[in-house]
Amino acid sequence: MMQDTYNFAYLDEQTKRMIRRAILKGLAIPGYQVPFASREMPMPYGWGTGGVQVSAAVLTPEDRFKVIDQGADDTTNAVSIRSFFERTAGVETTTATEDATVIQTRHRIPEQPLTEDQILVYQVPIPEPLRFLEPRESETRKMHSLEEYGLMHVKLYEDISRHGHIATSYAYPVRVEARYVMDPSPIPKFDNPKLDDNPAIQLFGAGREQRIYALPPYTKVISLDFDDHPFDPSKADQPCGLCGSNESYLDEIIVDDAGNRMFVCSDTDYCEKRQAAGHKGKFAA
Amino acid sequence: MTPLLSVRDVAKHYGPHIGCADVSFDLYPGEVMGIVGESGSGKSTLLNCLAGHLAPDRGEVVFDTRTEGPRDTVTMSEPERRMLGRTDWAFVHQHARDGLRMGVSAGGNVGERLMAVGQRHYGTIRQTATDWLGRVEIDQNRIDDRPTTFSGGMQQRLQIARNLVTGPRLVFMDEPTGGLDVSVQARLLDLLRGLVRDMGLSAIIVTHDLAVVRLLADRLMVMKSGRVVEQGLTDQVLDDPQHAYSQLLVSSVLQV
Secondary structure (H helix, E strand, O other), rough: OOOOOOOOOOOOHHHHHHHHHHHHHHHHHHOOOEEEOOOOOOOOOOOHHHHHHHHHHHOOOOOOEEEEEEEEEOOOOHHHHHHHHHHHOOOOEEEOHHHEEEEEEEEEOOOOOOOOOOEEEEEEOOOOOOOOOOOOOHHHHHHOOOOOOHHHHHHHHHHHHOOOOOOOOOOOEEEOOOOEEEEEOOOHHHHHHHHHOOOOEEEEEEEEOOOOEEEOOOOEEEEOOOOOOOOOOOOOOOOOOOOOOOOOEEEEEOOOOOEEEEEEEEOOHHHHHHOOOOOOOOOOO | OOOOOOEEEEEEOOOOEEEEEEEEEEEOOOOEEEEEEEEOOOHHHHHHHHHOOOOOOOOEEEEEEEEEEEEEOOOOOHHEEEEEHHOOOOEEEEHHHOOOOOOOOOOHHHHHHHHHHHOOOOOOHHHHHHHHHHHOOOOHHHHHOOOOHHHHHHHHHHHHHHHHHHOOOOOEEEEEOOOOOOOHHHHHHHHHHHHHHHHHOOOEEEEEOHHHHHHOOOOEEEOOOOOEEEEEEEHHHHHHOHHHHHHHHHHHHOOO
Protein backbone atom coordinates (compact mmCIF):
# COMPACT_ATOMS: atom_id res chain seq x y z
CA MET A 1 0.00 0.00 0.00
CA MET A 2 1.45 3.32 -1.03
CA GLN A 3 1.76 5.99 1.60
CA ASP A 4 0.65 9.48 0.56
CA THR A 5 3.28 11.20 2.66
CA TYR A 6 6.00 10.35 0.14
CA ASN A 7 6.48 11.69 -3.34
CA PHE A 8 6.27 8.87 -5.88
CA ALA A 9 9.33 6.63 -5.40
CA TYR A 10 10.60 8.55 -2.35
CA LEU A 11 12.82 11.14 -4.10
CA ASP A 12 11.48 14.59 -4.96
CA GLU A 13 10.98 15.42 -8.64
CA GLN A 14 13.96 17.79 -8.89
CA THR A 15 16.28 15.10 -7.58
CA LYS A 16 14.91 12.52 -10.01
CA ARG A 17 15.35 15.02 -12.80
CA MET A 18 19.01 15.50 -11.82
CA ILE A 19 19.55 11.73 -11.71
CA ARG A 20 17.83 11.23 -15.06
CA ARG A 21 20.14 13.80 -16.61
CA ALA A 22 23.11 11.82 -15.27
CA ILE A 23 21.60 8.59 -16.63
CA LEU A 24 21.05 10.12 -20.08
CA LYS A 25 24.60 11.39 -20.15
CA GLY A 26 25.81 7.97 -19.08
CA LEU A 27 23.83 6.32 -21.87
CA ALA A 28 25.23 8.80 -24.37
CA ILE A 29 28.81 7.96 -23.33
CA PRO A 30 28.74 4.22 -22.56
CA GLY A 31 31.03 3.29 -19.68
CA TYR A 32 31.81 6.88 -18.67
CA GLN A 33 31.34 7.61 -14.97
CA VAL A 34 28.99 10.57 -14.60
CA PRO A 35 29.17 12.39 -11.25
CA PHE A 36 25.80 13.10 -9.64
CA ALA A 37 24.63 14.64 -6.38
CA SER A 38 23.86 11.46 -4.49
CA ARG A 39 21.23 11.93 -1.77
CA GLU A 40 21.04 10.50 1.70
CA MET A 41 18.78 7.49 1.52
CA PRO A 42 17.05 5.79 4.46
CA MET A 43 19.57 2.95 4.38
CA PRO A 44 23.30 2.72 5.01
CA TYR A 45 25.90 3.19 2.28
CA GLY A 46 26.85 -0.19 0.92
CA TRP A 47 23.25 -1.39 0.94
CA GLY A 48 22.44 -0.18 -2.51
CA THR A 49 21.86 3.57 -2.11
CA GLY A 50 23.12 4.18 -5.64
CA GLY A 51 20.95 1.49 -7.19
CA VAL A 52 17.90 2.67 -5.23
CA GLN A 53 18.32 6.24 -6.47
CA VAL A 54 18.66 5.09 -10.06
CA SER A 55 15.61 2.82 -9.68
CA ALA A 56 13.63 5.66 -8.14
CA ALA A 57 14.52 7.90 -11.07
CA VAL A 58 13.46 5.41 -13.75
CA LEU A 59 10.38 3.88 -12.10
CA THR A 60 6.91 4.77 -13.41
CA PRO A 61 3.64 3.77 -11.73
CA GLU A 62 3.06 1.14 -14.45
CA ASP A 63 6.36 -0.65 -13.84
CA ARG A 64 6.74 -4.08 -12.33
CA PHE A 65 9.76 -4.19 -10.05
CA LYS A 66 12.07 -7.03 -9.08
CA VAL A 67 15.03 -6.93 -6.69
CA ILE A 68 17.73 -9.57 -6.45
CA ASP A 69 20.63 -9.82 -4.07
CA GLN A 70 23.35 -12.26 -5.18
CA GLY A 71 20.70 -13.76 -7.45
CA ALA A 72 18.19 -14.35 -4.65
CA ASP A 73 14.79 -12.69 -4.24
CA ASP A 74 14.45 -13.56 -0.57
CA THR A 75 17.55 -12.16 1.14
CA THR A 76 17.51 -9.15 3.49
CA ASN A 77 18.74 -6.60 0.99
CA ALA A 78 16.32 -7.71 -1.71
CA VAL A 79 13.32 -7.94 0.62
CA SER A 80 13.90 -4.53 2.20
CA ILE A 81 14.45 -2.67 -1.08
CA ARG A 82 11.39 -4.34 -2.60
CA SER A 83 9.22 -3.33 0.34
CA PHE A 84 10.75 0.17 0.23
CA PHE A 85 9.42 0.72 -3.28
CA GLU A 86 6.14 -1.03 -2.50
CA ARG A 87 5.60 1.57 0.22
CA THR A 88 6.97 4.66 -1.46
CA ALA A 89 6.03 4.07 -5.10
CA GLY A 90 3.20 1.58 -4.83
CA VAL A 91 4.50 -0.25 -7.88
CA GLU A 92 3.74 -3.87 -8.48
CA THR A 93 6.56 -6.22 -7.55
CA THR A 94 7.44 -9.64 -8.82
CA THR A 95 10.11 -12.30 -8.44
CA ALA A 96 9.73 -13.57 -12.01
CA THR A 97 12.51 -12.16 -14.21
CA GLU A 98 10.46 -12.18 -17.42
CA ASP A 99 7.56 -10.28 -15.80
CA ALA A 100 9.68 -7.46 -14.42
CA THR A 101 10.24 -4.20 -16.28
CA VAL A 102 12.81 -2.82 -13.85
CA ILE A 103 15.21 -5.15 -12.05
CA GLN A 104 17.52 -3.88 -9.37
CA THR A 105 20.40 -6.24 -8.76
CA ARG A 106 23.27 -6.70 -6.42
CA HIS A 107 26.14 -8.77 -7.84
CA ARG A 108 24.30 -10.89 -10.44
CA ILE A 109 22.71 -10.75 -13.87
CA PRO A 110 19.62 -12.99 -14.06
CA GLU A 111 20.07 -16.29 -15.92
CA GLN A 112 16.93 -15.65 -17.96
CA PRO A 113 17.97 -13.53 -20.97
CA LEU A 114 16.71 -9.94 -20.72
CA THR A 115 14.61 -8.16 -23.33
CA GLU A 116 14.41 -4.68 -24.86
CA ASP A 117 11.54 -3.84 -22.50
CA GLN A 118 13.63 -4.22 -19.39
CA ILE A 119 16.01 -2.05 -17.37
CA LEU A 120 18.66 -3.66 -15.19
CA VAL A 121 19.91 -1.47 -12.33
CA TYR A 122 23.17 -2.45 -10.65
CA GLN A 123 24.27 -1.52 -7.15
CA VAL A 124 27.90 -0.48 -7.35
CA PRO A 125 30.23 -0.21 -4.35
CA ILE A 126 33.34 1.15 -6.14
CA PRO A 127 32.80 2.43 -9.69
CA GLU A 128 36.44 3.16 -10.48
CA PRO A 129 38.15 0.05 -11.92
CA LEU A 130 41.59 1.65 -11.47
CA ARG A 131 41.03 2.63 -7.85
CA PHE A 132 43.21 0.08 -6.08
CA LEU A 133 46.04 0.66 -8.52
CA GLU A 134 45.92 4.44 -8.63
CA PRO A 135 44.52 6.12 -5.52
CA ARG A 136 44.30 9.67 -6.96
CA GLU A 137 40.92 10.48 -8.48
CA SER A 138 42.46 13.36 -10.47
CA GLU A 139 44.88 10.88 -12.04
CA THR A 140 42.33 8.13 -12.79
CA ARG A 141 40.08 10.68 -14.50
CA LYS A 142 43.00 11.77 -16.63
CA MET A 143 43.79 8.15 -17.44
CA HIS A 144 40.20 7.59 -18.57
CA SER A 145 40.15 10.73 -20.66
CA LEU A 146 43.45 9.85 -22.35
CA GLU A 147 42.66 6.13 -22.65
CA GLU A 148 45.74 5.15 -20.66
CA TYR A 149 44.69 1.71 -19.58
CA GLY A 150 48.01 -0.12 -19.32
CA LEU A 151 47.63 -0.17 -15.57
CA MET A 152 44.53 -2.34 -15.75
CA HIS A 153 46.62 -5.06 -17.35
CA VAL A 154 49.18 -4.72 -14.56
CA LYS A 155 46.47 -6.00 -12.20
CA LEU A 156 45.82 -9.01 -14.44
CA TYR A 157 49.59 -9.55 -14.79
CA GLU A 158 49.88 -9.64 -11.00
CA ASP A 159 47.13 -12.23 -10.86
CA ILE A 160 48.87 -14.54 -13.31
CA SER A 161 52.30 -14.11 -11.72
CA ARG A 162 50.88 -14.96 -8.30
CA HIS A 163 48.31 -17.63 -9.13
CA GLY A 164 49.25 -18.92 -12.56
CA HIS A 165 45.97 -17.72 -14.05
CA ILE A 166 43.78 -14.61 -13.91
CA ALA A 167 42.36 -15.09 -10.41
CA THR A 168 40.06 -12.05 -10.49
CA SER A 169 36.68 -13.77 -10.33
CA TYR A 170 34.31 -10.87 -9.75
CA ALA A 171 34.29 -7.17 -10.68
CA TYR A 172 36.28 -8.28 -13.72
CA PRO A 173 37.25 -5.19 -15.76
CA VAL A 174 35.68 -4.72 -19.20
CA ARG A 175 36.26 -2.39 -22.15
CA VAL A 176 33.11 -0.73 -23.45
CA GLU A 177 32.88 -0.04 -27.20
CA ALA A 178 36.69 -0.08 -27.38
CA ARG A 179 36.78 3.11 -25.33
CA TYR A 180 36.15 3.22 -21.58
CA VAL A 181 37.36 0.58 -19.15
CA MET A 182 34.53 -0.09 -16.73
CA ASP A 183 34.02 -1.96 -13.48
CA PRO A 184 30.89 -4.08 -14.05
CA SER A 185 30.18 -4.01 -10.26
CA PRO A 186 31.01 -7.17 -8.30
CA ILE A 187 29.16 -9.56 -10.59
CA PRO A 188 30.95 -12.91 -11.03
CA LYS A 189 33.01 -12.99 -14.23
CA PHE A 190 30.65 -15.77 -15.31
CA ASP A 191 28.13 -12.98 -15.95
CA ASN A 192 30.51 -10.79 -17.97
CA PRO A 193 29.52 -12.23 -21.38
CA LYS A 194 25.89 -11.29 -20.60
CA LEU A 195 26.89 -7.60 -20.46
CA ASP A 196 27.85 -7.75 -24.12
CA ASP A 197 25.20 -7.04 -26.73
CA ASN A 198 22.45 -7.15 -24.10
CA PRO A 199 19.04 -5.92 -25.37
CA ALA A 200 18.15 -4.39 -21.97
CA ILE A 201 19.29 -0.99 -20.70
CA GLN A 202 21.92 -1.48 -18.02
CA LEU A 203 22.36 1.27 -15.43
CA PHE A 204 24.99 1.37 -12.69
CA GLY A 205 24.56 3.50 -9.57
CA ALA A 206 27.19 4.11 -6.88
CA GLY A 207 25.66 6.10 -4.01
CA ARG A 208 28.59 6.69 -1.72
CA GLU A 209 30.96 7.38 -4.63
CA GLN A 210 28.34 9.56 -6.37
CA ARG A 211 28.76 8.08 -9.83
CA ILE A 212 26.33 6.77 -12.42
CA TYR A 213 27.33 4.93 -15.58
CA ALA A 214 25.40 3.01 -18.16
CA LEU A 215 25.34 0.58 -21.04
CA PRO A 216 22.74 1.27 -23.72
CA PRO A 217 21.12 -1.77 -25.40
CA TYR A 218 23.34 -3.84 -27.68
CA THR A 219 26.60 -2.33 -26.48
CA LYS A 220 29.87 -4.09 -27.22
CA VAL A 221 31.50 -5.09 -23.92
CA ILE A 222 34.77 -7.01 -23.95
CA SER A 223 36.45 -8.52 -20.89
CA LEU A 224 40.14 -7.62 -20.69
CA ASP A 225 42.70 -10.41 -20.99
CA PHE A 226 46.11 -11.42 -22.35
CA ASP A 227 46.68 -13.08 -25.71
CA ASP A 228 48.13 -16.14 -24.00
CA HIS A 229 45.73 -16.05 -21.03
CA PRO A 230 42.31 -15.50 -22.55
CA PHE A 231 39.25 -14.54 -20.54
CA ASP A 232 37.51 -17.55 -19.00
CA PRO A 233 34.00 -17.11 -17.55
CA SER A 234 34.40 -19.87 -15.00
CA LYS A 235 31.85 -21.41 -12.64
CA ALA A 236 31.74 -24.36 -10.25
CA ASP A 237 32.13 -27.58 -12.24
CA GLN A 238 28.90 -29.15 -10.94
CA PRO A 239 25.23 -29.33 -11.82
CA CYS A 240 22.79 -27.52 -9.51
CA GLY A 241 21.84 -29.77 -6.55
CA LEU A 242 18.19 -28.75 -6.70
CA CYS A 243 17.31 -28.25 -10.37
CA GLY A 244 20.17 -30.08 -12.08
CA SER A 245 21.07 -27.14 -14.33
CA ASN A 246 24.52 -27.19 -15.90
CA GLU A 247 24.26 -23.69 -17.31
CA SER A 248 23.64 -21.49 -14.29
CA TYR A 249 26.01 -19.81 -11.83
CA LEU A 250 26.21 -21.81 -8.59
CA ASP A 251 26.59 -21.01 -4.89
CA GLU A 252 28.43 -23.45 -2.70
CA ILE A 253 26.49 -24.26 0.46
CA ILE A 254 27.88 -26.21 3.40
CA VAL A 255 25.11 -28.49 4.63
CA ASP A 256 26.55 -30.10 7.78
CA ASP A 257 29.65 -30.05 9.96
CA ALA A 258 31.15 -33.10 8.26
CA GLY A 259 32.33 -31.15 5.24
CA ASN A 260 29.42 -32.04 2.97
CA ARG A 261 28.33 -29.36 0.57
CA MET A 262 25.94 -28.81 -2.23
CA PHE A 263 25.97 -26.46 -5.19
CA VAL A 264 22.75 -24.62 -6.00
CA CYS A 265 21.78 -21.93 -8.50
CA SER A 266 22.38 -18.46 -7.12
CA ASP A 267 19.43 -17.25 -9.23
CA THR A 268 16.50 -18.46 -7.10
CA ASP A 269 13.82 -17.53 -9.64
CA TYR A 270 15.55 -19.53 -12.36
CA CYS A 271 16.03 -22.54 -10.06
CA GLU A 272 12.44 -22.57 -8.79
CA LYS A 273 11.05 -22.35 -12.32
CA ARG A 274 13.15 -25.29 -13.40
CA GLN A 275 12.08 -27.33 -10.40
CA ALA A 276 8.43 -26.48 -11.09
CA ALA A 277 8.96 -27.72 -14.65
CA GLY A 278 10.07 -31.06 -13.27
CA HIS A 279 13.89 -30.80 -13.39
CA LYS A 280 15.52 -32.45 -10.40
CA GLY A 281 19.06 -32.38 -8.98
CA LYS A 282 20.49 -35.00 -6.69
CA PHE A 283 19.61 -33.08 -3.51
CA ALA A 284 16.04 -32.25 -4.55
CA ALA A 285 13.45 -33.15 -1.92
CA MET B 1 73.17 16.79 -36.83
CA THR B 2 69.83 17.58 -35.19
CA PRO B 3 70.01 17.93 -31.45
CA LEU B 4 67.83 15.42 -29.59
CA LEU B 5 66.71 18.08 -27.19
CA SER B 6 67.00 21.77 -27.78
CA VAL B 7 66.16 24.07 -24.90
CA ARG B 8 65.67 27.79 -25.48
CA ASP B 9 65.23 30.45 -22.79
CA VAL B 10 63.27 28.28 -20.41
CA ALA B 11 62.03 30.10 -17.33
CA LYS B 12 59.81 29.12 -14.44
CA HIS B 13 58.78 31.48 -11.66
CA TYR B 14 57.12 30.65 -8.39
CA GLY B 15 55.31 33.92 -7.75
CA PRO B 16 58.07 36.51 -7.34
CA HIS B 17 60.73 33.82 -6.87
CA ILE B 18 62.79 32.55 -9.74
CA GLY B 19 62.66 28.77 -10.17
CA CYS B 20 64.96 28.89 -13.15
CA ALA B 21 65.53 31.48 -15.86
CA ASP B 22 67.26 31.97 -19.22
CA VAL B 23 68.30 28.35 -19.60
CA SER B 24 69.34 27.34 -23.11
CA PHE B 25 71.30 24.34 -24.32
CA ASP B 26 71.38 21.60 -26.94
CA LEU B 27 71.68 17.93 -26.15
CA TYR B 28 72.88 15.68 -28.94
CA PRO B 29 72.08 11.96 -29.32
CA GLY B 30 74.25 9.80 -27.08
CA GLU B 31 75.32 12.71 -24.94
CA VAL B 32 75.05 12.84 -21.16
CA MET B 33 74.58 16.23 -19.60
CA GLY B 34 75.09 16.91 -15.91
CA ILE B 35 73.40 19.72 -14.03
CA VAL B 36 74.99 20.59 -10.70
CA GLY B 37 74.31 23.26 -8.15
CA GLU B 38 73.42 23.70 -4.51
CA SER B 39 70.00 22.97 -3.02
CA GLY B 40 67.43 25.47 -4.24
CA SER B 41 69.44 26.46 -7.30
CA GLY B 42 66.63 25.40 -9.64
CA LYS B 43 68.07 22.09 -10.87
CA SER B 44 64.97 20.05 -10.16
CA THR B 45 62.63 22.78 -11.37
CA LEU B 46 64.50 22.86 -14.65
CA LEU B 47 64.43 19.07 -14.96
CA ASN B 48 60.70 18.97 -14.28
CA CYS B 49 60.12 21.66 -16.89
CA LEU B 50 62.10 19.68 -19.46
CA ALA B 51 60.34 16.41 -18.63
CA GLY B 52 56.89 17.97 -18.91
CA HIS B 53 56.01 17.63 -15.22
CA LEU B 54 55.91 21.39 -14.84
CA ALA B 55 54.79 23.92 -17.42
CA PRO B 56 57.54 26.53 -17.92
CA ASP B 57 56.42 30.17 -18.01
CA ARG B 58 58.56 30.94 -21.03
CA GLY B 59 60.76 29.27 -23.55
CA GLU B 60 60.65 26.16 -25.64
CA VAL B 61 61.80 22.58 -25.22
CA VAL B 62 62.15 21.05 -28.67
CA PHE B 63 62.45 17.27 -28.79
CA ASP B 64 63.40 15.37 -31.93
CA THR B 65 60.51 12.87 -32.09
CA ARG B 66 60.84 9.60 -33.97
CA THR B 67 57.95 10.19 -36.32
CA GLU B 68 57.50 13.92 -36.74
CA GLY B 69 60.96 15.35 -36.19
CA PRO B 70 61.57 18.31 -33.86
CA ARG B 71 58.47 19.28 -31.84
CA ASP B 72 58.06 21.77 -29.01
CA THR B 73 56.97 19.65 -26.05
CA VAL B 74 55.70 22.67 -24.13
CA THR B 75 53.02 23.43 -26.67
CA MET B 76 52.18 19.88 -27.80
CA SER B 77 48.96 18.36 -26.47
CA GLU B 78 48.95 16.54 -23.17
CA PRO B 79 48.21 13.08 -24.64
CA GLU B 80 51.20 13.45 -26.95
CA ARG B 81 53.42 14.57 -24.10
CA ARG B 82 52.31 11.70 -21.89
CA MET B 83 52.86 9.30 -24.76
CA LEU B 84 56.43 10.57 -25.01
CA GLY B 85 56.68 10.15 -21.25
CA ARG B 86 56.12 6.43 -21.52
CA THR B 87 57.94 5.70 -24.76
CA ASP B 88 60.90 7.90 -25.70
CA TRP B 89 61.44 9.48 -22.30
CA ALA B 90 62.27 8.02 -18.96
CA PHE B 91 62.34 9.71 -15.58
CA VAL B 92 64.34 8.32 -12.69
CA HIS B 93 63.27 9.86 -9.40
CA GLN B 94 65.56 10.46 -6.48
CA HIS B 95 63.35 8.38 -4.22
CA ALA B 96 62.56 5.06 -5.83
CA ARG B 97 59.20 5.11 -4.05
CA ASP B 98 58.08 8.02 -6.22
CA GLY B 99 58.86 6.15 -9.40
CA LEU B 100 57.70 2.66 -8.47
CA ARG B 101 54.34 1.14 -7.67
CA MET B 102 55.06 -0.22 -4.24
CA GLY B 103 52.00 -2.47 -4.17
CA VAL B 104 52.88 -4.22 -7.41
CA SER B 105 55.52 -6.94 -7.87
CA ALA B 106 58.91 -6.20 -9.46
CA GLY B 107 57.82 -7.93 -12.67
CA GLY B 108 54.62 -5.89 -12.82
CA ASN B 109 56.59 -2.70 -12.28
CA VAL B 110 58.89 -3.46 -15.19
CA GLY B 111 56.00 -4.67 -17.36
CA GLU B 112 53.78 -1.63 -16.81
CA ARG B 113 55.30 0.49 -19.55
CA LEU B 114 55.14 -2.43 -21.97
CA MET B 115 51.45 -2.91 -21.23
CA ALA B 116 50.91 0.85 -21.47
CA VAL B 117 52.16 0.82 -25.04
CA GLY B 118 49.92 -2.10 -25.97
CA GLN B 119 51.83 -5.31 -25.23
CA ARG B 120 49.18 -7.95 -24.51
CA HIS B 121 51.15 -11.19 -24.36
CA TYR B 122 51.88 -12.31 -20.81
CA GLY B 123 54.76 -14.63 -21.76
CA THR B 124 56.57 -11.89 -23.67
CA ILE B 125 56.11 -9.34 -20.89
CA ARG B 126 57.37 -11.84 -18.35
CA GLN B 127 60.38 -12.70 -20.46
CA THR B 128 61.31 -9.06 -20.99
CA ALA B 129 60.89 -8.31 -17.27
CA THR B 130 63.13 -11.24 -16.32
CA ASP B 131 65.72 -10.10 -18.82
CA TRP B 132 65.71 -6.56 -17.47
CA LEU B 133 65.98 -7.63 -13.85
CA GLY B 134 69.11 -9.52 -14.90
CA ARG B 135 70.52 -6.45 -16.61
CA VAL B 136 70.14 -4.34 -13.48
CA GLU B 137 71.61 -7.12 -11.33
CA ILE B 138 68.48 -8.10 -9.44
CA ASP B 139 68.12 -11.82 -8.73
CA GLN B 140 65.51 -13.16 -11.13
CA ASN B 141 63.90 -15.21 -8.34
CA ARG B 142 62.67 -11.94 -6.91
CA ILE B 143 60.50 -11.10 -9.90
CA ASP B 144 57.29 -11.72 -7.94
CA ASP B 145 58.40 -9.88 -4.79
CA ARG B 146 57.14 -6.42 -4.05
CA PRO B 147 59.60 -3.50 -4.04
CA THR B 148 58.79 -2.97 -0.33
CA THR B 149 60.91 -6.05 0.37
CA PHE B 150 63.87 -4.62 -1.61
CA SER B 151 66.80 -2.63 -0.25
CA GLY B 152 67.21 1.02 -1.27
CA GLY B 153 69.80 0.21 -3.91
CA MET B 154 67.68 -2.58 -5.39
CA GLN B 155 64.64 -0.30 -5.51
CA GLN B 156 66.68 2.27 -7.39
CA ARG B 157 67.91 -0.36 -9.86
CA LEU B 158 64.36 -1.65 -10.29
CA GLN B 159 63.23 1.89 -11.05
CA ILE B 160 65.89 2.14 -13.72
CA ALA B 161 64.83 -1.17 -15.28
CA ARG B 162 61.19 -0.08 -15.25
CA ASN B 163 62.12 3.10 -17.07
CA LEU B 164 64.46 1.67 -19.67
CA VAL B 165 62.33 -1.30 -20.68
CA THR B 166 60.67 0.47 -23.59
CA GLY B 167 64.05 1.57 -24.98
CA PRO B 168 63.74 5.33 -24.41
CA ARG B 169 66.13 7.73 -26.13
CA LEU B 170 66.27 10.35 -23.39
CA VAL B 171 66.51 9.72 -19.66
CA PHE B 172 65.95 12.37 -17.02
CA MET B 173 67.56 11.54 -13.69
CA ASP B 174 66.94 13.48 -10.51
CA GLU B 175 69.76 12.65 -8.11
CA PRO B 176 69.70 8.95 -8.92
CA THR B 177 72.28 8.13 -6.26
CA GLY B 178 70.90 10.34 -3.49
CA GLY B 179 70.25 8.54 -0.23
CA LEU B 180 72.36 5.50 -1.08
CA ASP B 181 75.54 4.54 0.73
CA VAL B 182 78.80 4.96 -1.17
CA SER B 183 79.44 1.34 -2.12
CA VAL B 184 75.90 0.98 -3.45
CA GLN B 185 76.31 4.32 -5.23
CA ALA B 186 79.44 3.04 -6.92
CA ARG B 187 77.67 -0.07 -8.21
CA LEU B 188 74.71 1.94 -9.40
CA LEU B 189 76.97 4.39 -11.23
CA ASP B 190 78.81 1.52 -12.84
CA LEU B 191 75.52 0.04 -13.95
CA LEU B 192 74.22 3.36 -15.27
CA ARG B 193 77.41 4.03 -17.15
CA GLY B 194 77.19 0.59 -18.77
CA LEU B 195 73.54 1.05 -19.76
CA VAL B 196 74.04 4.55 -21.11
CA ARG B 197 76.97 3.38 -23.26
CA ASP B 198 75.33 0.13 -24.43
CA MET B 199 71.99 1.62 -25.33
CA GLY B 200 73.41 4.86 -26.67
CA LEU B 201 71.11 6.82 -24.39
CA SER B 202 71.08 10.52 -23.97
CA ALA B 203 70.63 11.62 -20.40
CA ILE B 204 70.21 14.68 -18.28
CA ILE B 205 71.41 14.08 -14.74
CA VAL B 206 70.65 16.46 -11.93
CA THR B 207 72.85 16.00 -8.90
CA HIS B 208 74.85 17.80 -6.27
CA ASP B 209 77.43 15.02 -6.20
CA LEU B 210 80.37 16.02 -8.39
CA ALA B 211 81.68 12.44 -8.46
CA VAL B 212 78.51 11.36 -10.25
CA VAL B 213 78.92 13.88 -13.05
CA ARG B 214 82.63 13.22 -13.29
CA LEU B 215 81.85 9.56 -14.00
CA LEU B 216 78.77 9.87 -16.16
CA ALA B 217 78.48 13.26 -17.80
CA ASP B 218 80.11 14.47 -20.99
CA ARG B 219 79.06 18.02 -20.42
CA LEU B 220 78.28 19.99 -17.32
CA MET B 221 76.09 22.91 -16.45
CA VAL B 222 76.51 24.71 -13.12
CA MET B 223 73.44 26.46 -11.74
CA LYS B 224 73.09 29.06 -9.06
CA SER B 225 69.95 30.94 -7.99
CA GLY B 226 68.00 29.66 -10.96
CA ARG B 227 70.54 30.67 -13.59
CA VAL B 228 73.26 28.83 -15.45
CA VAL B 229 76.57 30.32 -14.35
CA GLU B 230 78.93 28.09 -16.27
CA GLN B 231 78.77 25.30 -18.81
CA GLY B 232 81.26 23.24 -20.73
CA LEU B 233 82.92 19.86 -20.94
CA THR B 234 82.84 18.09 -17.60
CA ASP B 235 86.57 17.80 -17.12
CA GLN B 236 87.09 21.35 -18.23
CA VAL B 237 84.59 22.75 -15.75
CA LEU B 238 85.71 20.58 -12.87
CA ASP B 239 89.46 21.01 -13.40
CA ASP B 240 89.46 24.64 -14.37
CA PRO B 241 86.33 26.31 -12.99
CA GLN B 242 85.97 29.94 -14.08
CA HIS B 243 82.98 31.25 -12.16
CA ALA B 244 83.40 31.99 -8.47
CA TYR B 245 80.56 29.67 -7.54
CA SER B 246 81.97 26.79 -9.60
CA GLN B 247 85.31 27.28 -7.89
CA LEU B 248 83.60 27.17 -4.50
CA LEU B 249 81.68 24.06 -5.48
CA VAL B 250 84.76 22.21 -6.69
CA SER B 251 86.83 23.22 -3.70
CA SER B 252 84.09 22.13 -1.28
CA VAL B 253 84.50 18.48 -2.17
CA LEU B 254 86.07 16.61 0.71
CA GLN B 255 89.32 14.92 -0.29
CA VAL B 256 89.90 11.62 1.49
